[in-house]
Amino acid sequence: MDRFGTGAWVGVGLLGAVLSLTPPAVAAPRPASTDSAAARAGQAQERLEAAELDRFWTTGRLRSAAPDGRISSRSSPDGVAPSTAVNAGVEMVGAFFWIDARGKVGYCAATVVESPHRNLIIGSETCMGTAGNRRRVAFVPGYQDGRKPWGLFPVKFEHSRATGDQGKGQARPRVAIAQVGPNTNGVQVQDAVGGVELVTDAPYQRRDVRFVGYQGQGPRRYECTGRTTGFTDAGPGRAASLLRLPCEGHPEASGGPLLVPGAKGQVGATGIAADWPGTGNDAAVYGIGFGREVRALYDRAVRIAGPRSSPAPAAPLPESSSPAPGSPSPKRQAPWLRSTPVPPTPRVEADPDPAALDAYWTPERMLNAQPTEDSRHVGRDTPPDPPLRRELMAPSKPFNGIPVVGTFFYTGRGNDHFCGGTVVKSQHRNIVISAGHCLDDGDAKKNLSFVPQYHDGQKPHGLFGIRPGRIYIDQRYYDKGHKAGADLDFAFVQLTARKDGKQVQDVVGGVDLVTNAPYDQPKVRLIGYPGDAPKPLDCTSNTSKFTSSDSKVPGSFLRIACDGYKAGTSGGPFLIPRPNNQLGVIGVIGGYYTGGKTPNVSFSSYFDNDVTKLFNAAVSSAPPAGRTLLGKAQTWQHAYSMASGYFVTDPASDDEYMDLIVQWDDGEVSLYRGAGERGNVFDKEIRLASPGSVWQHAREITGGDFTGGEAEDLIVRWKDGELTLYPDVDERGFHGEIQLQKPNDLWENAHAITAGRYATSSRRNDLIVRWSDGEVSLYADVSASGLGTEHMLLKPNDLWKHAHEIAAGDYTGNDNHDLMVRWSDGEATVYPDLTVNGFRGEYQLKAPNSTWTHAKVVTAGDYTENPWPDDLIIRWSDGEVSLHIDVDSKLHGERTLVAPPR
Numbered sequence: 059m060d061r062f063g064t065g066a067w068v069g070v071g072l073l074g075a076v077l078s079l080t081p082p083a084v085a086a087p088r089p090a091s092t093d094s095a096a097a098r099a100g101q102a103q104e105r106l107e108a109a110e111l112d113r114f115w116t117t118g119r120l121r122s123a124a125p126d127g128r129i130s131s132r133s134s135p136d137g138v139a140p141s142t143a144v145n146a147g148v149e150m151v152g153a154f155f156w157i158d159a160r161g162k163v164g165y166c167a168a169t170v171v172e173s174p175h176r177n178l179i180i181g182s183e184t185c186m187g188t189a190g191n192r193r194r195v196a197f198v199p200g201y202q203d204g205r206k207p208w209g210l211f212p213v214k215f216e217h218s219r220a221t222g223d224q225g226k227g228q229a230r231p232r233v234a235i236a237q238v239g240p241n242t243n244g245v246q247v248q249d250a251v252g253g254v255e256l257v258t259d260a261p262y263q264r265r266d267v268r269f270v271g272y273q274g275q276g277p278r279r280y281e282c283t284g285r286t287t288g289f290t291d292a293g294p295g296r297a298a299s300l301l302r303l304p305c306e307g308h309p310e311a312s313g314g315p316l317l318v319p320g321a322k323g324q325v326g327a328t329g330i331a332a333d334w335p336g337t338g339n340d341a342a343v344y345g346i347g348f349g350r351e352v353r354a355l356y357d358r359a360v361r362i363a364g365p366r367s368s369p370a371p372a373a374p375l376p377e378s379s380s381p382a383p384g385s386p387s388p389k390r391q392a393p394w395l396r397s398t399p400v401p402p403t404p405r406v407e408a409d410p411d412p413a414a415l416d417a418y419w420t421p422e423r424m425l426n427a428q429p430t431e432d433s434r435h436v437g438r439d440t441p442p443d444p445p446l447r448r449e450l451m452a453p454s455k456p457f458n459g460i461p462v463v464g465t466f467f468y469t470g471r472g473n474d475h476f477c478g479g480t481v482v483k484s485q486h487r488n489i490v491i492s493a494g495h496c497l498d499d500g501d502a503k504k505n506l507s508f509v510p511q512y513h514d515g516q517k518p519h520g521l522f523g524i525r526p527g528r529i530y531i532d533q534r535y536y537d538k539g540h541k542a543g544a545d546l547d548f549a550f551v552q553l554t555a556r557k558d559g560k561q562v563q564d565v566v567g568g569v570d571l572v573t574n575a576p577y578d579q580p581k582v583r584l585i586g587y588p589g590d591a592p593k594p595l596d597c598t599s600n601t602s603k604f605t606s607s608d609s610k611v612p613g614s615f616l617r618i619a620c621d622g623y624k625a626g627t628s629g630g631p632f633l634i635p636r637p638n639n640q641l642g643v644i645g646v647i648g649g650y651y652t653g654g655k656t657p658n659v660s661f662s663s664y665f666d667n668d669v670t671k672l673f674n675a676a677v678s679s680a681p682p683a684g685r686t687l688l689g690k691a692q693t694w695q696h697a698y699s700m701a702s703g704y705f706v707t708d709p710a711s712d713d714e715y716m717d718l719i720v721q722w723d724d725g726e727v728s729l730y731r732g733a734g735e736r737g738n739v740f741d742k743e744i745r746l747a748s749p750g751s752v753w754q755h756a757r758e759i760t761g762g763d764f765t766g767g768e769a770e771d772l773i774v775r776w777k778d779g780e781l782t783l784y785p786d787v788d789e790r791g792f793h794g795e796i797q798l799q800k801p802n803d804l805w806e807n808a809h810a811i812t813a814g815r816y817a818t819s820s821r822r823n824d825l826i827v828r829w830s831d832g833e834v835s836l837y838a839d840v841s842a843s844g845l846g847t848e849h850m851l852l853k854p855n856d857l858w859k860h861a862h863e864i865a866a867g868d869y870t871g872n873d874n875h876d877l878m879v880r881w882s883d884g885e886a887t888v889y890p891d892l893t894v895n896g897f898r899g900e901y902q903l904k905a906p907n908s909t910w911t912h913a914k915v916v917t918a919g920d921y922t923e924n925p926w927p928d929d930l931i932i933r934w935s936d937g938e939v940s941l942h943i944d945v946d947s948k949l950h951g952e953r954t955l956v957a958p959p960r
Contacts, residue, residue, distance in 0.1 A: 586627025691937030702919025703761030814866030
């Protein structure tokens, strides 16, 4: 089934003299402490993290941020220093942004503080000290009106908590210091904007103190300058010595700095604005003065934030290993209570050994290789491509090839295969272009190599390996598949050097990449390697535009008539002459039916700006797209039931996202580890039960947090009506079984079950059951002790007999979860904010339609960037698997996880 469906601040005294009218010069990034591959990979990972956060924090999202709880501003009495907008000169003061458990976007102020490693910020513990309970935590220096003038810096961890006391009272407000990672360019924050000197043990009474803070939603940055005095707050339950600065308007966000001249001639910070009970009754800013404890906190932060020598790599633990006996098992927290995950160190896979590859690809092995399994669809029963008016068939002839065109060889499914490729001129002289369908499972191919000018079992220019993880294909091609994505059938590959160290372009030269050329071209040279011949074919003909009328293979393609281009010619180039006797490539055999339905007419995806973008990604070694590990539709036709939950507990995994359990019809049970959109949704498959197990008798499964343990749990309804609870299901398997109902006739009629948060608990431990007679029940507070309290939501009725699939989720963002229903006629509806008292309305996601009658298995979970279980995964009748992202009153952002059958 194919479904379509900047002004400087003018101050007085010394401070005004040291604040520049111009932005500070950006220093070059500090050299890495090591030149090892692991260090380079770590730096690349940091840049990726910054880039992902930078994309997330859009202008609109930044402007929507609300302050962290400070008292709102009041009118100013006479004699109070007025506040003014800040436009430039304090770029080191910025905003600290986050998202909390309920999706609220918040902020407070923070300031870059000078440090040896140039990566520390200081602010209020009230805000920054709770960063571990928040997500997407980032620092934007010089923030103003939705802009990120110096970029965005990911917050790595915080080093609180020290008091601000100077020995003059029982101080309670606290200071936090956080380490931030580099921005997308690899620049540390102090190198980008400078930093303030930490000034400790300064007197309370001081003139010309400048405060910079933020107010309101947006937020707005403002400042005021005046004289500070001491202030002792000894109200009920509190005692503190604070700094007080009369100032028009209160900072609505804590953490803004109190700035003074530093000992070294630059700006110093002597305190920060405090979020403190009892303040805010007059027009003033109240702050924490920096004392000895803050200095000690700073020294500790410097030690922790510094570079560390790279230890020898430890032997990896098996994925299924259990903790050592007696070792503590960390209590699993709800996603909004977990610390910001530290990404695992990326695996750096070594380049293949060119000598070993050269030895593997013997003449006999290359001669016996077969065309790639997904090569062009040519056969006697295939209807021919429609003829074009005045089109002439040009003859082809075998020859020994040209140096820039060659063959990819690889081993897959136990056999050796090949596909064509062409060297493209590039900065690093190591890029080859081919068809996407040749290489879309590239990293799964073994012994993948490129042989320029291959013919007759020979390697006239040697052999070049393929750099692991450096096959570039448009993500949409992975998502759509070979037919619907036919207009994106192209790929770029980074090669490793030959065994003598030379790059491929230095050995054979390269062709120009030509994009946005006219479809109609004379004298286009087509080179391809047919599967039944030892030599390539050469043909010169004209090209034309072909627009498909086949709804399954949409798009416009480059078309050429050359005879004899059979299976195996995929990836061969369409070449045109260029100045100075050079060649340019305007296409590769592929696209429409992966190259054409007959051997005498060949096609290519049209090379437009998408090709240029992909080429640039390959040249710059950007992270490539990739297919998820879910496999093919033929397999997923056998997915019987699915359940979402936080199951994987490995600290190296990204537990920000839910995982997926799949029960297959042969009794196998698989766990797919969640990885978010940047990780192609899932990044690992773990087998929990083998085929032929007792699980072939399971009829319904649902995930939830019924026991409050380290991992979430699974409830299973069996064929004989038994109902069991498997607590703390994780990557190591099942850990015991609790019987909730013995085998019985009643529960044999539980036709659909799903778990969510519908009663008083904050956990997903309420079970909804749709019975065969249309009755709908809610079991509140299910636990290891039993099913809890049953509430009848609907009496037996005919309508709900047609509710084929149900999925609990948080689609509306309110306190209670909602219920999504897929009806027998294809309609999809959501019942919002369901409670033990019943339904509270209904809205339609999809009107009745034939397509959605094929939605056979549905589950909802938190698989993408926002923290709510509002992403729908659907397994369709033909085995296609799709993901609808951020479902609310509509279905948004459908993504194909498993393409339909070809």
